[in-house]
Amino acid sequence: xxxxxxxxxxxxxxxxxxxxxxxxxxxxxxxxxxxxxxxxxxxxxxxxxxxxxxxxxxxxxxxxxxxxxxxxxxxxxxxxxxxxxxxxxxxxxxxxxxxxxxxxxxxxxxxxxxxxxxxxxxxxxxxxxxxxxxxxxxxxxxxxxxxxxxxxxxxxxxxxxxxxxxxxxxxxxxxxxxxxxxxxxxxxxxxxxxxxxxxxxxxxxxxxxxxxxxxxxxxxxxxxxxxxxxxxxxxxxxxxxxxxxxxxxxxxxxxxxxxxxxxxxxxxxxxxxxxxxxxxxxxxxxxxxxxxxxxxxxxxxxxxxxxxxxxxxxxxxxxxx
Numbered sequence: 001x002x003x004x005x006x007x008x009x010x011x012x013x014x015x016x017x018x019x020x021x022x023x024x025x026x027x028x029x030x031x032x033x034x035x036x037x038x039x040x041x042x043x044x045x046x047x048x049x050x051x052x053x054x055x056x057x058x059x060x061x062x063x064x065x066x067x068x069x070x071x072x073x074x075x076x077x078x079x080x081x082x083x084x085x086x087x088x089x090x091x092x093x094x095x096x097x098x099x100x101x102x103x104x105x106x107x108x109x110x111x112x113x114x115x116x117x118x119x120x121x122x123x124x125x126x127x128x129x130x131x132x133x134x135x136x137x138x139x140x141x142x143x144x145x146x147x148x149x150x151x152x153x154x155x156x157x158x159x160x161x162x163x164x165x166x167x168x169x170x171x172x173x174x175x176x177x178x179x180x181x182x183x184x185x186x187x188x189x190x191x192x193x194x195x196x197x198x199x200x201x202x203x204x205x206x207x208x209x210x211x212x213x214x215x216x217x218x219x220x221x222x223x224x225x226x227x228x229x230x231x232x233x234x235x236x237x238x239x240x241x242x243x244x245x246x247x248x249x250x251x252x253x254x255x256x257x258x259x260x261x262x263x264x265x266x267x268x269x270x271x272x273x274x275x276x277x278x279x280x281x282x283x284x285x286x287x288x289x290x291x292x293x294x295x296x297x298x299x300x301x302x303x304x305x306x307x308x309x310x311x312x313x314x315x316x317x318x319x320x321x
Contacts, residue, residue, distance in 0.1 A: 005282040007165055014028075015224045035277070036100065048121055089107075103125070105124045108149075134156045192216050216260055222254045
């Protein structure tokens with residue numbers, strides 16, 4: 001491998017300090033610092049890691065309309081969500097800059113530009129200079145997620161240059177959506193970061209599929225959550241655990257890394273937290289694109305073409321004097 005083609009990546013499979021933004025961000029920063037010490041160029045964390053996935057919805061009967069317990073949990077979730085404009089990610093940005101390391105981080109965003117009270121499942125990219133370069137709000141929350149997360153828009157469908165690579169990413173089941181994948185391929189993506197709340201059942205099949213479809217490296221990075229990871233003072237903890245009595249893991253991990261030919265570099269990691277590190281080689285992408293390049297010689301834009309609307313959606317357009 002030539003040094004100019006190499007990139008060291010880290011998959012941070014960790015549990016949040018659930019529904020505690022500051023404590024979870026402190027844990028994230030510690031993992032960023034650890035990755036920087038190992039010479040990692042890009043570290044990624046799971047979906048909705050800060051302040052955590054809404055594990056209460058299903059066991060507490062989230063479909064009951066106007067239920068006071070659901071409303072209470074949502075209010076706590078909103079309070080502990082991330083508002084970027086308030087500086088909640090400033091410490092993460094400083095750690096990225098100090099460590100010369102790029103970061104993909106899954107957060108629950110309390111979006112000020114949408115009134116400050118609705119929540120979005122957002123994937124944030126921070127470059128090695130500590131600058132937030134994109135915030136991608138999940139286009140379509142899945143099933144019960146729709147009871148607490150709002151649908152996003154295309155503003156964050158972007159890619160970023162990182163060494164020899166062009167990196168992009170999607171949240172969880174967005175990775176099953178053909179057109180968002182095609183959008184990133186068309187922008188030149190050759191390293192894809194898929195973030196998940198955690199679960200080998202999610203990552204094992206699709207990670208290899210996306211790698212072979214895109215002829216790209218694919219990092220699937222998951223969160224992690226055992227029964228014992230819920231803080232003892234969690235509101236309605238008894239209801240959450242009793243409603244999930246058969247679950248050893250709420251999220252068992254499954255983080256993995258696949259090469260452009262579909263071979264595993266890191267097989268799905270199940271059942272423990274950790275930082276999993278590997279060095280990838282851009283030459284492998286160039287080799288695999290020889291016979292298939294989804295946005296290049298193996299595309300037919302005269303027959304099929306994708307339109308992407310990247311405008312940030314808003315309920316108001318303000319025109320001042």
